[in-house]
Amino acid sequence: MIPAMPASAAASARRASVTALHFGRxxxxxxxxxxxxxxxxxxxxxxxxxxxxAKGREAGTVRVTRCAGDTCTGPFTPTSDGARARARVELAQSVAVRKGQTYDVVLKPGTSDAVRSxxxxxxxxxxxxxxxxxxxxxxxxxxxxxxxxxxxxxxxxxxxxxxxxxxxx
Incomplete structure (x- = not known):
């Protein structure tokens, strides 16, 4: 406390600084x-x-035939209008993708990358x-x-x- 400052002013300044620190945190x-x-x-x-x-995107199924590294591949069978069959699309391998299984997918536009749908x-x-x-x-x-x-x-x-x-x- 500053000697010339009254005790109530010091307490008020302390409350203001605690409030400012609380607000800052x-x-x-x-x-x-x-x-x-x-x-x-x-x-x-x-x-x-x-x-x-997914509206307007190519939707279909992919049957996983091969997994290597961090991707799995397989043929794409379309289920939506305007989609075309593809011999090979890539699906990111995760714990949920298994070789031999069929998954519903949507293709990213302009690529052969598939994501689960x-x-x-x-x-x-x-x-x-x-x-x-x-x-x-x-x-x-x-x-x-x-x-x-x-x-x-x-x-x-x-x-x-x-x-x-x-x-x-």
Missing amino acids: VAAMGSLAALILFAGVWGSWGTAQHVML GPAGILYAWVPFGGALLLASVVVAGGMRLTRVAWVLGLSGAGLLTAAFVALQ
């Missing part, structure tokens, strides 16, 4: 949580747009967002001290990841 952690959620949507949208906005494909496309929800829940709980919001974010992320896992089995 909440603003910084809120910005970080928003950035994490934005990155999750951005990471998911690259695949999700093809699955969710249907409910399993939609849920799988949004897996990065599910992870972002889980991570953002930790930031919201620890940095912003909003435990109920954090629980909602965390349970939403866990639910999305669990639903994707179950749908892909």
Whole structure:
């Protein structure tokens, strides 16, 4: 305390600085949580747009005949109007793609890259967002001290990841 400053003024200045620090922490952690959620949507949208906005895209099935590295290939059989059969399309290999199985797919425009369609494909496309929800829940709980919001974010992320896992089995 400054000797010439009354005690009530010092307490008022301390309250103002604590309030400013609290606001700064909440603003910084809120910005970080928003950035994490934005990155999750951005990471998911690259695949999700093809699955969710499939009107006008080539849809069909692919029977996986070969898996090597991080891709699986097989012949494409069209099921939508305007789609043409192809001898070989590529499907990203994940734990959910097995040789000899047939999967519903949508082709990315102008390429031979296929992405899973249907409910399993939609849920799988949004897996990065599910992870972002889980991570953002930790930031919201620890940095912003909003435990109920954090629980909602965390349970939403866990639910999305669990639903994707179950749908892909």
